[in-house]
Amino acid sequence: MTIAPEIELSIVMPCLNEAETLAVCIDKAQGYLHRSGVIGEVIIADNGSTDGSLEIALDHGARVVNVEQKGYGNALMGGITAARGTYVIMGDADDSYDFSKLDPFVERLRAGDELVMGNRFRGGIAPGAMPPLHKYLGNPVLSTVGRLLFRSEIRDFHCGLRGFNRESILGLGLITTGMEFASEVVVKSTLGNLKISEVPTTLDKDGRSRPPHLRSWRDGWRHLRFLLLFSPRWLFLIPGLVAFIVGLIGTIALAFGPMVLGSVGFDVSSQVYLAALTVIGWQAVLFALLTKLYARHEGFYLPRSRAFERFAERATLENGALIGVGLCLVGIVVGVVQLVAWGSTGFGPQDPVATMRLAVPAALALMLGAQTLMSSLFLGILSIDVRRV
Template sequence: MPNTTAIVELTILMPCLNEAETLAVCIEKALGYFERSGVVGEVLIADNGSTDGSQQIAESLGARVVDIDEKGYGSALNGGIEHALGTYVIMGDADDSYDFSDLDGFVERLRAGDELVMGNRFRGGIEPGAMPPLHKYLGNPVLSWIGRMLFRSPIKDFHCGLRGFNRQSILDLHLQTTGMEFASEMVVKSTLGGSRVSEVPTTLSKDGRSRPPHLRSWHDGWRHLRFLMIFSPRWLFLIPGTAAFAIGIAGVVLLGFGPLVIGRIGFTYSSQLYLAALAVVGYQSVLFAILTKIYAQHEGFRIPRSRSFERLEKRISLESSALVGLGLFLLGLAIAVVQLVGWATQGFGALDVEGTLRVAIPAALLMMLGSQTIMGGLFLGVLSVGTKRR
């Protein structure tokens, strides 16, 4: 137990769900680190509903146990961080895959002022059989690369479970995810918030449990990727969507005046139809990027908040979107009505297919874009109602 007469400098935090096989050895290594290093600290077990006696094992060895009712890896860690007494917290899984007796590198960097210190298993060494090939060669490298690319993070091992941080700095980030994506949220928010982030080499040993791990590769990998997508709609949706929309609109307008020949390639109404589809997809992507970021802003996901986007957000409302969307839809409808009237004056006879489609395709495109704009505005209205309730 921590020395109550001294300020607790470090909390070693372990989330726990039925870890009776390996919990004792992890706690003993952590306590041994305190004894060897002289760091004043505590071992805190954030129990997430164990039924195998893990709580009793922890308490018998001198660790402090807090019960976290809300299920999930992120929930357990968030609850543990709130209950921690230390100025600094080092968290790690209780499966004996990380060495809690060797934390000097983390403590050194934390004392130097770093607010998040990540372990890097690829630099420190991965024991044979400790990491599945799918995770080692695909999952971790790809997701870490995406994280570095989207957020300019210096971290090369986004998902290392052994990491240290300044407790107050992490509390100030208001981490919200409840599952395995909590690991990504901590790195992303720290990076976006301008925190001092660093890495130290750490080793990964083979899981000491006889049962399968809680991690589900594809399910949890998708949750990490989905989280990264929510945090960076610009590069995944806004920029590609804007490019697709611009190309599509330009092509539809140009082909509305007649066939276009570039070199040996001719473009006509069939190309115009596909370009209209490209414009619709691009516009939907842009709307998705805007609505996703508004959702992220309202939920406190984005740190720091973008002032330029906030100004844009104030100009976007259910009413303004409905008016713009209605205007686009009515313009397209008016073109369609004019075509219908013209056809009627001809006695509804045979039409010039190419000439008719060159006008009908832009008209249909305007009606689709108008409908999308109206529905986007309605969804924005739903988001606004949700925030007012809170």
Template structure:
């Protein structure tokens, strides 16, 4: 008969707690009448965990690639159940009480996250750094960046529809796998819910595999790199707006404020802000374009609407126009210098013309390069997909 549920446990030297976790999972399957299996994805244990798992009645999947995410990916691929519930094999989660997860999955949810803050955290189960800083901050960032409904991003106990998660093509080999699953599930429109779960102290009697600062940074790095809006677009828009407003204010002369005077030196900084802002906006567009082409996230609605207008030729023309305007402005400055007999000119007046002209030329070259690079990415992915199709044939 087809299996309904696989209870998956990643394992790396869990000899002290593994048999108890497997027994809890088997007790749940029997008591609930669920047709399922227990799978242990072993990540190279050296303490005999593999033999313990086999003797306890679990199916052992040997995973050569090291890492929490690598073990889980291999375990999910090897699972035979329509649904998978994964959890750490260190006695921090109770596999005998999975009713809420199974009920939500049967009701049509595709990702069911445990929420430890709603269910209860036993004394000593979570370090204060994780409980009051790490988890709340990273979960807030995830909700802010991706509009995810999940309030406990890093709960290790979660259930999902196997086919839906395999369709996300998860890649992270380390602890950030937990964030990648939630982020990609949100971006791809999977049905997500949370159920309360409890967290008990680690029963292994040794330091956990998790490294607070290293793994926390890896989670944050993933969230930033996967959300170019917050990494590039919003800071870029702010810098660009400051630069343009500063240009408009200083282009025709200095501004004397009660405490400070702004002149061509400030104009130079406005030019830098404009150029950097434009670069960051272009990086955001390229990053989103790469994500959409590679299938890592769905094509944003804005890109779908603008795609007919995002042609390389349009970008080259826009860049050329900006460069020509800057050149014409520079030629006018050169003619003014000629009319003065190529002698000394007023530096304030000269720079007030030269800075905007140079800025326009730089922006034009940037626009042309971005258009060429985006087109190169497109052709690269087209060629890659054609090669894959040829290999399949």
């Protein structure tokens, strides 16, 4: 009885009507395995091809995995899940990546790296291989945003050719279904403290005659949206804190009278808008905190800090409710004081400007208190322990 050797490497290609270029990609991958002596397999994760891609894949010795759920991320996850190799190298089946030159990836994976990214800007981009919009704006901007938000060293976030330890990547709980899957792999690997490296790779011109599946603005926005939503600190917390502090200081300062800064005067009308800015800022802060607390509760990978961990220990329904009730009481007390003062004049006509100076901060305290109280109740719901099926 002959025991089949253990598969070390699975080369996974997502496929949706790639009949023009699929054969050459598979042949290059098979050629690499034969030349290098790496025991491996080529997997075509088919996402509903109708142009004969399935037959081509089988004829050229690849294993086909049918993935019914549409989307780039779904197709890749279907292939990765079905892979039998210790390591996986994924790449597009449009002949833009050279599957015959995978040695740098395998070398780093064998050395213990859990994610090895290709870098097209270091390896070389053939003329016409990448649209100027992607080369000079899209990829550099998105990669810079990713490095800033997640302290990543990767300089080409969206290179389609990358290798990884299969078990390490499956352990990240990847969930995106579309093109943003490329960003999710890098972000969650970084947050999960996986060992990551980058190697030069080349990008050739797409070998297909039809337009690519990628849609520049739509898919670029999906990548950016994912990066921002996975960093609530920069999307909500910091802008919210700035708006809250500026609005609160301005609202309180104008309660004592009008102000003039340079040639610009501020009075109660400005106070109303500053109060609105305070409410919006506080809502953004609460949303950021609830997002991170929910992620912490569910075990999601989001950037964490010691300050946030200390806050999380004290963030309870009871503590939040006390703060909310306290703010509401401040608003109520100021309102009662104004009512008593009005009653002492026989409930007659009032100076609207003088009345508004105190009414706006009082209303602001009520709104902030209500926001805090309701957010605390929602936190209580999030914190309920449930049995996972």
